[in-house]
Amino acid sequence: SQAGGSPRPLRIIALANQKGGVGKTTTAINLGTALAAIGEHVLIVDLDPQGNASTGLGIDRRQRRLSTYDVLSGEAALADAVQVTAVPRLSLIPSTMDLLGLEMAMASAADRAQRLRRALEPLDRGEAQEAQPSTEDRRFTYVLIDCPPSLNLLTLNALAAAHAVLVPLQCEFFALEGLSQLLRTVEQVKGALNPRLAIQGVVLTMFDPRNNLSAQVVADVREFMGDKVYETMIPRNVRVSEAPSHGKPVLLYDLKCAGSQAYLRLASEIIQREGRLPAAA
Ligand code: ADP
């Protein structure tokens, strides 16, 4: 905790991009781990029915007692659904396939896009804490929401609940096309549901320095989005793709690899840009 005992502000970030396979889940897991490694208290909310963030953090299906489905449907309180992970200071609310049916189940509810926002309100008041035993201040300082690859009701819930959207963008030819559509959706949500919503930034993923197309995409995205694009790019790195099958973030699987080091740099860059003081880890 900071000098004077004032609580660190909570930052809720939705990782969104309606394209699949661009690095949303990988970034949620590994940015979350990197933030935790430098002293932040992080909650990952798995909002994808595929549950890849849950699996990648080593929480298999049998361990998913309460899930984001239970929280969004109002059957469980947020605090009860928070689970510890093997990473100190990193907690998770897992997802299950039940989420697939949530859209139908909530179709006629007037507050259907505001469920996650309501559920996260106790965090703003510092009420829900990490389940991990610890002597320090255990209030969450970051919530990372891992969105499904679609602009559906689940993603709307994430955008309605977040302070900002972090967009993982894969360095490939059609990267910018999807980005315009996502930015339009963000503007709509901002107008209708969540006036505070901002663009946190764009993180370029799976960058390959030997590929000319990668370099061209980077140049185009930087021209289009300006300084919203992080300096840090996540390289394509085989260790990053191997780690989930071991149920580990890459930082626990191979701390020295280029992917781990890039996620650590991204975490520092995000904290610096927010003008936060580094947490006393
Ligand atoms: P999304 O959540 O957007 O669908 P994922 O994070 O699941 O995307 O990533 C898609 C695939 O790409 C996964 O198999 C993942 O392991 C792999 N991947 C993601 N980032 C990297 C990287 N930097 N280097 C190598 N493989 C990566």
Ligand code: MG
């Ligand atoms: Mg995913």
